[in-house]
Amino acid sequence: MIRCSFLLAVLVSSVIDAHAEDIGTLPNGAVLEWPRLFIRDGEDLVEPPDSETLRSRLNLASCVCSQVSDAADTNLYYELHLSTTTNMNLPAEVMTGTSCDDDIQQATNCTKIPDEAIGDIDVLATREDTISVKLYDLINARADQRDQPCVEANGGSAFVWVVVDTDQNSDPDFFSPRPIDLGVFTDVIGFDTKAPPLPDNISATGGEGSIEITWDIPDANATDLYAFQAFCMDANGEAVSAGEPPLYSTTATVCGIAMPLDLVASPIDNGEGTEVTVAPTPFQNLDPAFLCGTQESGTATSLRIEGLENNMEYTVALVAVDFYGNPIGTFLSRTIVP
Structure with a gap:
């Protein structure tokens, strides 16, 4: 049973393009890749088999459970891979939010996920690894949204970022943002935590x-x-x-x-x-x-x-x-x- 929404399919490209390209470059021509998105299915991490399954993980109930309970794993898992080593053993931070490449806006618009920080991104050149991000942290990324009820939005945009300070001067200069759904399905655009209208x-x-x-x-x-x-x-x-x-x-x-x-x-x-x-x-x-x-x-x-x-x-x-x-x-x- 596949749910189709032509309106969603038409709009998807504009949302993905908003924050899909890297800002800055990594040393040695290395490229950070985001090959796959995973969700938890029992004991296993699996790729969402269809758009309906992924949408069911991006709704209000999943967000609320992500905020208040550990009884179910509603996290999203992003696979990362580096095309070649940087030869610099650089650490990386993981963030959620928008405009995280802007020093001023980062403080208000973004949430750091310290448990998912990468000690050395060069290891991603030899093996894929995943970062785990709570749905609530993706949706309520702004500072004024923390510890508040899940933001309610229809077709809401949310982004996960990998941030690197390539010259190690405490001023990050490489930013790799991706939309919450990675653009895996054309009829999935961000999250939807707002109920439909009543007849x-x-x-x-x-x-x-x-x-x-x-x-x-x-x-x-x-x-x-x-x-x-x-x-x-x-x-x-x-x-x-x-x-x-x-x-x-x-x-x-x-x-x-x-x-x-x-x-x-x-x-x-x-x-x-x-x-x-x-x-x-x-x-x-x-x-x-x-x-x-x-x-x-x-x-x-x-x-x-x-x-x-x-x-x-x-x-x-x-x-x-x-x-x-x-x-x-x-x-x-x-x-x-x-």
């Missing part, structure tokens, strides 16, 4: 053994919508499941930390059912056991839930998901009766 004019009606949810696509940021998923609970509080996988990411699925999603109420005035004032806890936790329907199209305006019991009241929620797996949701203010 407008949400409504629902009961049918024969079914519920039809309808909505209008919002005017703002509609291209950020990838899919819609519904959650159902019957009158006994039991889950109604269609056995479908979640298309969203939460801190619970990434690192085992439950952080409920704030679901707003969508007013329903159908003259049936009973009032629902608060979203059920499983809905707030986006418990996949309650997933009862999926519409895998960001331009769709309806979703049909099948296999329901007639004359049974159902509590229903709708979640919109973007291309990176960020969710936003609403619950219906009245139960719906097929």
Whole structure:
């Protein structure tokens, strides 16, 4: 299942070009190469097999887990290689941020990653090595963002830098920046930690053994919508499941930390059912056991839930998901009766 966004593909070149070229040169004609990007998969480091996998590592849930938990490895790993030795055994620093080649802006825009400093870059000429960078450090690189919640942005740019003082005068003069995603996939541009827009004019009606949810696509940021998923609970509080996988990411699925999603109420005035004032806890936790329907199209305006019991009241929620797996949701203010 490959998620495609033509808008992302069109914009990718401008983001990569912003900070993709080295500034300055290394001695002896050496060139610092960034061959591959890795992510953690169990005990192994692997290259992201597709753009969907990489995007799922660059969303809000992964950033929050990177900040607050070591239960899951959400780091990004960058392989480095040197084309030839500099013959000078130079050390290198690793940084995240923007404009790290500017002495003044570096202090406010960049974060040093001391644990990943390279003692002698010449070793990279004989073997590839990787630097490990926390997603949170990439996204919240500015000094005024440290220890703050993850920056929320749609198509946010972030960069990792290798910095070398080639003449060893305490004034670095070689800078090698690369975008967070290395430009591996044309439809992955930086990070996305901002939820998509919520659909407008949400409504629902009961049918024969079914519920039809309808909505209008919002005017703002509609291209950020990838899919819609519904959650159902019957009158006994039991889950109604269609056995479908979640298309969203939460801190619970990434690192085992439950952080409920704030679901707003969508007013329903159908003259049936009973009032629902608060979203059920499983809905707030986006418990996949309650997933009862999926519409895998960001331009769709309806979703049909099948296999329901007639004359049974159902509590229903709708979640919109973007291309990176960020969710936003609403619950219906009245139960719906097929």
